[in-house]
Amino acid sequence: MIRMVRYNWPKYLVTAVALVVVAALPWPWRLLAVPGAAGVAVSLAATWWAYDRSRLYDWRWALDLLPPPRRYAVVSTGLDEISGTLRRLLPAAEATLLDCYDPRVMTEGSVRRARKLTPPPRGSVPAEPGRLPAATGGQDAVFLAFAAHELRVPAQRRALFAEVARVLRPGGHLVLVEHCRDPVTVAAYGPGAWHFYPRREWLRQAGAARLTLAAETTMTPLIRALVFRR
Structure with a gap:
């Protein structure tokens, strides 16, 4: 998983910046950051499962x-x-x-x-x-x-x-x-x-x-x- 993040770090950096910006918006707009953060978490967890924990x-x-x-x-x-x-x-x-x-x-x-x-x-x-x-x-x-x-x-x-x-x-x-x-x-x-x-x-x-x-x-x-x- 770490290698995949290193290969794709610009995408993750842009996503992180976007999530920080959205999270700083007034309520309730900041809630829009939740599905984005969840998507990143699911993607990383799936990559870890597929590459690090499989045969x-x-x-x-x-x-x-x-x-x-x-x-x-x-x-x-x-x-x-x-x-x-x-x-x-x-x-x-x-x-x-x-x-x-x-x-x-x-x-x-x-x-x-x-x-x-x-x-x-x-x-x-x-x-x-x-x-x-x-x-x-x-x-x-x-x-x-x-x-x-x-x-x-x-x-x-x-x-x-x-x-x-x-x-x-x-x-x-x-x-x-x-x-x-x-x-x-x-x-x-x-x-x-x-x-x-x-x-x-x-x-x-x-x-x-x-x-x-x-x-x-x-x-x-x-x-x-x-x-x-x-």
């Missing part, structure tokens, strides 16, 4: 959903927080780290701050959504954790899923982890939930790339993992 960053749960990969790729779009854990869990596997961050496309301040605070791991290779530098059929698994939603243009998402399908061997798996825009996420994050896509978007992109849903699980109702098989 998400353990990543053993993912390895229970697919055969142990001998070769796998981690595709990120600005922030890679999983490759270190996967390397510890799969010490004998060959890891390829593909960094699709493009500051011309991913212009959100939170992504820039996240990248500055958490630089790409050593060995990361620059990549593009439509051009992953990996051999065709060479990967047993591809991991996409909170990365695909940063591609705001539909054609970029289509291109990424097509490339993932290309680099996966027949029978290989894509592990996609995302917040999905649904009533629970909207209740937790309010308008911020529209930064994410509904579950049907990922099913649509996977279907277009001829990937089949093989497993699904949740880390709290706010985070969903979809495992697709080529």
